[in-house]
Amino acid sequence: MVQDRYDIVVIGAGPAGSVAARFAAENGASVLMLERDREPGIPVRCAEGVSHNGIAPFIDVDQRWIANRIDVAKLHSPNGETANMYNNGLGYVLERRVFDTALCELAAKHGAHLITKADALDLMWENGKITGVKYKYSGEIRSVKCDIVIGADGVESRVGRWAGIKTAVRLEDIDTCAQHTLTDIDIEKDTCEFYFGTKVSPGGYIWIFPKSDNTANVGIGLSGHLSHPKGPKTYLDEFVQKRFPNAKITYTMYGGVPTAATLNEIVKDNIMLVGDAARQVNPITGGGVVQAMIAASIAGKVAAQAVKEKRFDVKFLKEYRKEWDKRLGKTQKTMFLMKEKFINMKDERFNRIVEFCQKIPRDKFSLKALFTEAVKGDPKLMMAVAKAFIVSKIKMK
Amino acid sequence: MKINRELCDICGTCVAVCPVDAIIVSEFRVDIDNEKCTNCLNCLKVCPIKAIEEDE
Incomplete structure (x- = not known):
């Protein structure tokens, strides 16, 4: 009672x-x-992606709320190049x-x-x-x-x-998002994918988080100050039409993510x-x-x-x-400081980052390597990134 | 400001950018208090589905 x-x-x-x-x-x-x-x-x-290490301290992992396991992150640059990242630990796509x-x-x-x-x-x-x-x-x-x-x-x-x-x-500090859950699509089950670029998703990115071998959460987040007037739904529908022309939609939702x-x-x-x-x-x-x-x-x-x-x-x-x-x-x-850079990044920069990532040996390629490259030319921010990763590593243990 | 209820997904993104607390979300609807609203258009700009319009 x-x-x-x-x-x-x-x-x-x-x-x-x-x-x-x-x-x-x-x-x-x-x-x-x-x-x-x-x-x-x-x-x-929610896009429903989390890391095992992130949630494990709070609840015993139960297959009832895990749709899929993720091992690889694939980055797509605006010019169509890709780089695969393997060292971020086990990830899950949840059933929220x-x-x-x-x-x-x-x-x-x-x-x-x-x-x-x-x-x-x-x-x-x-x-x-x-x-x-x-x-x-x-x-x-x-x-x-x-x-x-x-x-x-x-x-x-x-x-x-x-x-x-x-x-x-502020408008810069919110991502305005749209997401479809798509079925009957051709994807790699263990790989989440990210698309960057000012034409695809200004100030944000498109994600593909597989929930099975033929379904995925496919969504977009745009920085609030760059979203108007087109809005995330139009960008997302354009992307889906190109990448998954035969997809069927089982769920659609909208939402905001504070990035302040x-x-x-x-x-x-x-x-x-x-x-x-x-x-x-x-x-x-x-x-x-x-x-x-x-x-x-x-x-x-x-x-x-x-x-x-x-x-x-x-x-x-x-x-x-x-x-x-x-x-x-x-x-x-x-x-947050990185985000301030990220939301105004030019396509050439994304292209160069993915190009750089392609050259990193498979076992050395992690988020840290990616972020360090992303902030190159800004020594202060580079130091901050390095420190942030050292700190988070200590805490993992 | 005016909400197109046919479009609104009740996601609450608009509330986060409202500088004057003029927007209320409940389980089934979003309401804008036009007495408080200052017409800054923040909500209209971030609405993911373009469900917010200016009053004529």
Whole structure:
């Protein structure tokens, strides 16, 4: 049964929300998750690619939510050349429909409560302090009291705005995306593919993430400042028409990916933001699932500790910010600087990068080599990339 | 600003770029509060399906 008071209310039951709820509940807090839609994970707005190393710390890998395994990344330059990358570790294409529910089940197993079709409307305040959440459920306005609100409400987040946090991003800092799931197509099952170039996908890229030997998520992300007036759907349809003229579409979706740096403010008195809501996506790849889970695990633990010590002030909750910066802050910052370059890169540059990649021996070709080449001519950024990769390598171990 | 509900996929991309918190997404619809809206056109520019139009 739903209580009218919890230690923590989490708004949004995607990976960010459910992992935050799980870690908070596991560490002794009472937690309620509010999910606006009828089911977590639906509608899917995701390319569904993740690395094994990224998700394994948070949930036992289960074939129920893995569509396919990926070993190779193929890069396509604007002039039609390709380079294959083999050393990025095992990747998966998920079934987010199943994955998100599995994460919620894990949170529930640790004691968190969940309500679906519960649309958060506003924060409740008393004497200038956040004291709960107002939400709509079955056409009825309800309220729930709590000491901490965790906003995990995605790219369209409003929780932060309610608390007076500046969450709006610049057009340069959002990718506007379209994706078809295609079937009856000719692809290599173990290979994800990326197409770059100002004519194909200005300021972004097209991806092909195979879900089986003849189906794939085929999508596009354009930098928000270069998208208008054509928009991602037109670019994507042109690409599909050329590369997969006989494809059939089984699913189409649209969405936005924040490629901003993490917000300056991700905590305030009685409130924390996680995942897309906190703009914690990798700005260059647009990947956000793993970043969200890392942030949420930290936030959940800090929130539970706050409950134990009855300290809900920003000073205490800031521990989450500190830990996030330690874990991923530097990498995110470097990726953001790279993105600033990337969104205005010329086709010749992409051509040269892929040409360079073709010459790297197979066993030496990794993301680091790629990024290092991409920032050539900018020694400061090169150093930052090298450092970011050293840091992430240490953390992997 | 005006939303073409036939096109809108309720993805929420517009909300992230709204500088004045004039856009609300619920499970089945997106609403723009034209009292708050400053006509900056950010939402129109990033909408992936071009479902946002200027008022005449």
